[in-house]
Amino acid sequence: MKKTIEGSIAVAEVARDCGPDVVACFPITPSTHIAETLDKMYTNGEIKSYTAVESEFSAISMLVGASAAGARAFTTTDSQGLALMHEVLFAAAGMRLPMVIVNANRSLSAPLSIWNDHQDSVSERDSGWIQLYCKNNQEAVDTVPQAFKISEDTNIPVMVCFDGFYLTHLVEQIDIPEKEVIGKYLPKRKAEYKLDPENPITMGMYALPTHYQGFRIDLHQDVLKAAENVKKEMEAWGDVSGRKYGNGLWEEYHAEDAEYLFIGMGSVMENAELAVEKMRKEGKKVGLVRIRCYRPFPSEVVEAIKGKKGALVFEKAVSMGADAPLYAEISSAMKEKGADVPLSSYVGGLGGKDITVGHIEQMFGEIEGGPVKKVWDGETGAPKIKKSLGAGEENGGA
Amino acid sequence: MVKPELENKELFKSGHTACAGCGVAVGLRHIMRALGKDTIVVNATGCTEIFTSAYPKSAWAVPYIHCVFENSAPVAAGISEALRAMGNDHTKVVVISGDGASYDIGFGHMSGMFERGHDVLYICYDNEAYMNTGVQRSGATPWKAHTTTSQVGKQIRGKMQFKKPLTEIVAAHNVPYVATSTSAHYADLQQKVQKAKEIKGPSFLNVLMTCVPGWGTTPSLSMQYLKDAVDTHVWPLMEIENGFSKLSMKPEKKPVEAYLKGQKRFRHLTEEDIAEIQEMIDERWDHWVWKEKVDQERKAGLEASE
Ligand SMILES: Cc1ncc(C[n+]2csc(CCOP(=O)(O)OP(=O)(O)O)c2C)c(N)n1
Ligand code: SF4
Ligand SMILES: [Mg+2]
Numbered sequence: 046m047k048k049t050i051e052g053s054i055a056v057a058e059v060a061r062d063c064g065p066d067v068v069a070c071f072p073i074t075p076s077t078h079i080a081e082t083l084d085k086m087y088t089n090g091e092i093k094s095y096t097a098v099e100s101e102f103s104a105i106s107m108l109v110g111a112s113a114a115g116a117r118a119f120t121t122t123d124s125q126g127l128a129l130m131h132e133v134l135f136a137a138a139g140m141r142l143p144m145v146i147v148n149a150n151r152s153l154s155a156p157l158s159i160w161n162d163h164q165d166s167v168s169e170r171d172s173g174w175i176q177l178y179c180k181n182n183q184e185a186v187d188t189v190p191q192a193f194k195i196s197e198d199t200n201i202p203v204m205v206c207f208d209g210f211y212l213t214h215l216v217e218q219i220d221i222p223e224k225e226v227i228g229k230y231l232p233k234r235k236a237e238y239k240l241d242p243e244n245p246i247t248m249g250m251y252a253l254p255t256h257y258q259g260f261r262i263d264l265h266q267d268v269l270k271a272a273e274n275v276k277k278e279m280e281a282w283g284d285v286s287g288r289k290y291g292n293g294l295w296e297e298y299h300a301e302d303a304e305y306l307f308i309g310m311g312s313v314m315e316n317a318e319l320a321v322e323k324m325r326k327e328g329k330k331v332g333l334v335r336i337r338c339y340r341p342f343p344s345e346v347v348e349a350i351k352g353k354k355g356a357l358v359f360e361k362a363v364s365m366g367a368d369a370p371l372y373a374e375i376s377s378a379m380k381e382k383g384a385d386v387p388l389s390s391y392v393g394g395l396g397g398k399d400i401t402v403g404h405i406e407q408m409f410g411e412i413e414g415g416p417v418k419k420v421w422d423g424e425t426g427a428p429k430i431k432k433s434l435g436a437g438e439e440n441g442g443a
Numbered sequence: 444m445v446k447p448e449l450e451n452k453e454l455f456k457s458g459h460t461a462c463a464g465c466g467v468a469v470g471l472r473h474i475m476r477a478l479g480k481d482t483i484v485v486n487a488t489g490c491t492e493i494f495t496s497a498y499p500k501s502a503w504a505v506p507y508i509h510c511v512f513e514n515s516a517p518v519a520a521g522i523s524e525a526l527r528a529m530g531n532d533h534t535k536v537v538v539i540s541g542d543g544a545s546y547d548i549g550f551g552h553m554s555g556m557f558e559r560g561h562d563v564l565y566i567c568y569d570n571e572a573y574m575n576t577g578v579q580r581s582g583a584t585p586w587k588a589h590t591t592t593s594q595v596g597k598q599i600r601g602k603m604q605f606k607k608p609l610t611e612i613v614a615a616h617n618v619p620y621v622a623t624s625t626s627a628h629y630a631d632l633q634q635k636v637q638k639a640k641e642i643k644g645p646s647f648l649n650v651l652m653t654c655v656p657g658w659g660t661t662p663s664l665s666m667q668y669l670k671d672a673v674d675t676h677v678w679p680l681m682e683i684e685n686g687f688s689k690l691s692m693k694p695e696k697k698p699v700e701a702y703l704k705g706q707k708r709f710r711h712l713t714e715e716d717i718a719e720i721q722e723m724i725d726e727r728w729d730h731w732v733w734k735e736k737v738d739q740e741r742k743a744g745l746e747a748s749e
Contacts, residue, residue, distance in 0.1 A: 066528040067521060093528035098517065099555030106514035106552070110485070110521025113508050116529060118521070136510050240483045240506035240522060242534055247501035249509035256498050 047220050052182035052212045053078035055219045056121075056147055059186045061086050062224040063145075063193050063231055065119040067111035069096040069104040073126040074159045075209035076149035080121055101126035105133040105146075112142040113248055115239035117193065119144070123209055124151035127165045131172075134202075138173025139264060140249055143196035143234070144203075146174075147189065150311065150361075151209040152396040160397020161209045162361035163311060167339070167370055169204070173264050175271055176340040178310040179207040180290075182219050187288055190227050191278040197234050199271045201264075206339075208312040210397065222286055230285050272341045294343035296335045299325060303332030305409055306349075306356035308375060310336045313359065313400050320405035331409050336371065344378035350386055355412045357389035359400070359421070387412070393421030447633040449476045452504070459502040461494040464662020466653030466669060467568050468494070470626030471539065474566060474650075477633035478640060480505060483536050485519040487544035488512035490575045490654075491568070513549035515540045516556035519563045527562070535564060535640050542569040542583035546607050550582075557616040557645050564639045564646045567609065570654040578657045582607035586723075587716055588708045590657075595711045613647045614683045620646040621683040622691075626653070627669035631680055631691055638682075651678045659707020671702040676728040687738040690731060699724050 048055070057079045060068075068087070070080035080097075087095030098104045104120045111118040122130065127148055137144065148166050152158040166176060175195060179185040185207040192203040207213070238246060252260055272294060279293030290296050298314075299321050300306060307317050314335040324331045334349050334356075350356050358372040367373070372390035379388065389412045394400045404421065411417050454475040461468040467490060475482075484507045486492050492509045495502040510518050515538045523536045545553055545567035556563060572590045573579040580593040586605045589595050593602035614621040620642045624632040632650060639646035651672055653665040660668060672678040673694060680691035699721045703709040712720075 067524045069517075069521065069524075094524045096520065096524060096559065098520075099551065099558070102514065103517035103520070103552050103555055106510065106517035107521030107524065109510050109514070110508070110518035110523075111525040112521075113518075114483070114522045114525035114529075116525035118525070132511055133514060140510070240508060242481045242483065242506055245504055245506045247496055247503050247507045250496040250498040250501065251493060251509075252498040 046223060047218055049216060049218050050221070051078065051214060051216045052185060052207070052219070053149070053214065054082050055182055055186050055221055056189060056207070057082035057086070058221055059189045059227070060119050060147065061092050062222070062227045063119070063190055064117060064228070064233070065092060066116035067094050067107065067118045068092060068120065069098050069107040070120050071098050071101045071104050071122065071126060073101070073122055073124060075151060075213040076121045076123045076126070076147070078213065079147060079149070101129045102133065105130040105137065108144045109133060109137050109140070109142055112137070112144045113140070113240050115234065115236035115241070117197070117234045121147040121149065123149040124153055124165045127169060128153060131169065134169055134172040134174060136249070137202050139260065141200040141264070142202060143200050145189065145192045145196055146202070146204045147185070148204050148206045149209040149213045150206050158396035159209070161211055162395045162397070163206070164362050164395070166204060166206045167362040170340055170370065173201065173268060174340060175199075175201055175203045175268065175275070175338070177203065177205050177275070177338055178336065179205065179212070180312055180314045180335060182207070182212050182215060182217060183288065184290055185212060186219060186221055187282060187286060187290070190222065190231050191282050194231050194278050195271065195274045199267060199274050200237065201268060201271055206311070211312045226285055230282065269341050272338065272343060275338050275341075290337055291335070294338040295346045295349070296337055297349055298333035298335070300332035300334055300349050302330060304330040304354040305412060306332055306334055306353050307359060307405060307409065308334045308336065308350070308356055308371070309359040310339060310371065311361070313361070313394060316400060316402050317405050320402045320409070323402065324406060324409065329409070342374055342378075344382070346375070347378050347382040347384045350375070350379065351384045353386050355387045355389065355416070357391055357408055357412050357417070359391045359393065359408065361394040363392055363395070387416040389417040391417070391419060391421045393423065398423045447477055447630070447637045449633065450479045454478070454480065454482075454504040456502045456504055458500070459494045460497065461490070462655050462662075464653070464655045464665040465494070466626045466665050467491055467570060469666070470568055470632065470650055470652045473626065473629040473632050474539065474636050475505070477636035478505075478535065478537060481534050483508070483522055483534055485515045485522065485536065485538045487515040487540035487549060488575070489541035489544060490570075491539060491541065493575055512544055514552055515544060516549060516553040516563070516565065519565070520556045520559070520561040523561045523563050536562065538563060538565040540567060541574070542567060542571060543573040543581045546582035546609050554616065557613060557618050557647070560644050562644055564642070564648070566636075566648045566650060568650050568652045570652050570657060572654070572657050574654045574657045583609065586720070587712060589711060590708065600711055610649045610683070614686065617686070618645045618647050619685050622647075623649045623651070623678065623681050625651040625669040625673060625678065625680070627666040628673065628680060635682065657708070659710070660705060664705065668702065668706065671697065675699045675702040676724050677702050679728065679731050681731065687742045688731065688734050689739060690735050693732075696728070
């Protein structure tokens with residue numbers, strides 16, 4: 046059903062309709078509205094359980110217990126909250142416990158900032174969680190049911206990432222899938238193993254060097270294999286909802302015949318779509334590749350980059366003292382697959398620094414002269430254009 | 444005292460790798476027989492986890508989960524919520540975690556669990572230090588005791604701080620059933636476990652358990668030291684039910700020296716130290732005797748006026 050609704054509330058409604066048994070949250074801007082909405086739903090009897098815990102550490106720990114007991118478990122957080130969960134994120138994945146976090150991407154301290162970037166979730170890329178990044182609120186509501194399905198089919202936890210403020214607090218028209226549609230798509234969880242006195246098992250054991258590596262590499266292999274589940278669920282969800290986002294792993298936009306590509310993740314890619322539309326009208330052959338599934342990392346995305354005159358990776362994350370993470374991974378995949386395309390790296394948009402359509406045009410322009418590696422500082426006096434997407438204000442709104 | 448109905452099968456199996464004379468292994472066996480089969484155990488990182496769950500072997504005949512060091516309380520809360528949401532109203536969720544997990548690193552999360560009132564029995568096995576990592580001080584380590592992080596040197600002689608009063612702190616959360624016991628007082632322990640198990644809501648047991656290398660004793664004296672801890676009033680056995688405290692035993696007081704002597708962690712104590720400890724123990728004991736009197740009179744008064 047189409048509704049004009051805030052992104053957070055829409056996500057909460059879909060999370061509710063996925064029928065979670067256990068929800069436990071702790072408030073942190075900008076994910077708080079999701080938590081508050083779920084709490085309200087609990088007080089109205091719309092979800093079975095909601096616990097307002099004393100920390101994100103307890104929220105994720107409750108999810109571990111709940112999932113181990115065979116329940117469907119959900120939480121939302123971001124930034125410091127996700128960082129506080131760090132230790133348990135690894136344990137949850139290692140224990141092969143399905144669960145879903147919606148992460149409302151926000152920067153990390155210090156300095157403190159409540160605004161958007163991807164440093165929080167990108168820092169958890171090695172935790173064993175599947176990570177899906179959304180470009181808009183429609184995709185966020187479409188991704189939550191898929192996340193539960195993928196997670197419960199693979200016994201790997203899934204993090205749905207959508208940008209704090211740019212999306213969480215944006216009021217726009219969203220087509221919210223009906224509860225019946227979700228119910229049909231997402232059957233009740235049937236746990237392969239659980240804490241059950243009738244059939245006692247021991248979970249979370251310790252392993253000596255003879256076994257430890259085997260467990261970790263099994264998880265790694267299974268996360269890689271989960272790419273098939275991500276693709277399959279995109280198809281399946283597309284069939285019931287009529288909406289698809291690329292092949293589930295990445296989404297291309299005018300990429301096929303493009304000479305130059307802009308590669309990135311999250312809501313900035315909607316602005317990038319506007320930039321491409323505008324530049325195409327001006328006869329410039331530009332296109333986009335949006336990484337939707339960051340873990341498992343879809344290295345086959347290189348096929349979409351091969352043969353271009355140039356490509357740039359724009360990302361809202363830094364690996365302190367090294368190349369930017371997404372750039373480094375794309376560049377290594379290109380090398381491995383023999384794609385000899387000049388690749389540029391732009392880091393920007395940290396702590397909510399707006400990335401406008403004009404900025405994206407400028408970046409496209411810059412890489413024509415050869416590969417660039419830089420921090421995009423934003424305030425370039427680029428022309429701002431009016432567009433009718435999202436908040437409808439100016440180009441920063443999407 | 445009611446004789447507890449015990450599970451006739453061992454639910455905590457032999458073949459684990461605890462040290463000979465480990466007071467924790469003895470305690471776990473009694474606790475599990477008192478809990479019975481319809482139990483899910485949540486355990487923090489620590490000695491118990493290590494000596495019971497080396498893949499691919501397990502000493503647990505009930506469902507068991509370990510996640511990390513500081514989160515057994517919220518993991519248990521999650522299981523308890525899940526059981527409720529899925530319509531299981533009989534299985535008891537029981538945390539069994541060490542003093543390091545309970546007094547220290549998991550303290551805030553445990554407090555949150557008690558404050559919210561999840562249906563979980565939390566058992567702290569208190570061996571008075573971080574034993575798994577080689578005997579470091581915890582909030583439960585007694586005053587003056589030697590550990591590898593409260594060493595005895597020229598200027599400082601053992602732990603400078605007093606033991607955290609965890610039992611009272613938990614009781615202050617309005618937890619309806621709080622009690623202390625030891626591995627050696629197994630009838631007392633089993634009875635309290637069964638009482639706690641019947642509570643719908645949170646309950647807490649703080650159970651003193653010997654650590655042979657940590658305390659610096661020998662396996663054959665492991666139970667004797669726990670008996671001495673109670674007989675010297677170092678570790679009073681009590682129950683705090685709905686806020687009303689009651690001593691489970693009022694043994695004739697043995698001098699504290701009977702407990703301290705022979706434990707290597709206390710061997711550096713001077714006569715003055717021992718006298719000072721004796722004074723503190725007497726004061727605490729008098730406090731509990733007084734508190735029991737006040738509480739029980741108040742309880743009787745409330746019951747009479749009902
Ligand atoms: C976050 C974290 N810090 C430190 C450790 C190392 N560690 C494992 S068990 C333990 C001490 C456990 O002490 P306690 O809870 O008293 O249990 P015990 O070993 O005495 O049975 C420590 C410090 C850890 N596993 N996790
Ligand atoms: S170190 Fe202490 S607590 Fe750990 S197994 Fe040995 S005796 Fe038991
Ligand atoms: Mg200990």
